[in-house]
Structure formats: structure tokens, C-alpha cells
């Protein structure tokens with residue numbers, strides 16, 4: 792199976808939406824419809840800091856990487872936070888997840904981003920994939936809900 796990665800476009804909604812629902816279910820999270828609508832709109836809007844790249848197999852969108860580009864204090868170049876990564880359960884293990892991260896790495900090099908990073912749960916089996924890219928650091932996350 793050949794995997795290709797490209798930017799999200801507005802014709803992708805019918806494919807993206809079930810994947811997004813699968814992703815939020817994976818995190819046992821029930822999002823307001825207005826939030827999903829806003830996420831979709833911002834992912835398509837080139838003026839937004841949100842971006843989305845999709846993986847295709849045989850012309851079908853099977854996965855996505857949703858990212859936020861942000862500024863930082865230790866570099867003047869943009870930093871890319873890979874916030875959401877998801878691949879359709881039926882095609883997992885076909886290289887789509889790896890292809891999405893590799894495509895972001897390549898895009899970041901082209902565009903002059905200083906870093907690509909992501910966080911995951913300690914026990915996420917996907918770390919088998921992540922460990923192929925880099926060794927995890929020892930930072931921990933503190934979150935204050937507001």
C-alpha cells in the first residue's frame with residue numbers, strides 16, 4: 792500500500808469527520824459540535840496557526856495530523872506542536888502514522904521551523920512508532936483547567 796500525505800482541503804470533510812470522531816472517542820472526549828466545527832474551519836484557514844495534513848491510501852483519506860504552529864522564546868523560528876495524530880483502525884500498521892510524522896519533519900525543514908514535538912501518554916503503544924524518531928525527554932506536563 793502506498794501512503795501519500797497532503798494538506799487538508801474542504802472536500803475532505805466526509806473522510807475527516809469519522810476519523811475526528813474516532814480520535815475524540817479514543818480519548819473518551821465528547822466535544823461540543825461548535826468546537827469541532829471551529830477546529831475544521833481553522834484547519835482549512837491558512838491565516839490560522841492550526842494546520843492539518845492528511846494521509847491517503849488509494850485516494851482515500853485514512854489519517855490526519857493536526858498541528859499548531861507557535862512562537863517560542865528559545866528560537867525566533869516557528870515551533871510545530873503535533874497535537875492530534877490518528878489513523879483509521881482498519882489500516883493501522885500500513886505506515887500512515889509514520890508517513891504523517893515524516894511529512895511534517897520534511898515540511899518543517901523546508902519552512903524553517905525550529906522543532907516538531909508532541910506529547911503522549913506514558914503507556915501509549917504508539918510510542919513504538921515515536922521512539923523511531925527520537926528519544927523521549929524527561930519533561931512532565933502540568934495542566935490547569937480554566
Ligand SMILES: CC(C)(COP(=O)(O)OP(=O)(O)OC[C@H]1O[C@@H](n2cnc3c(N)ncnc32)[C@H](O)[C@@H]1OP(=O)(O)O)[C@@H](O)C(=O)NCCC(=O)NCCS
Pocket residue numbers: 817876877878879882883884885886887888889890910911912915916917918919920921
Ligand atoms: C498512533 C497511530 C497514529 C499510528 O498509526 P499507524 O499508521 O498504525 O502507524 P505506522 O503504520 O506508521 O507504524 C509504524 C511503526 O510503528 C508501530 N506502531 C505504530 N502504532 C503502534 C501501536 N499503536 N502499537 C504498536 N505498534 C505501533 C508499527 O507496528 C510500525 O512498526 P514497524 O515499522 O516496526 O512495523 C495509530 O496507531 C492511532 O491512530 N492510534 C490511536 C490514536 C493515538 O494513539 N494517537 C496518538 C496519540 S499521541
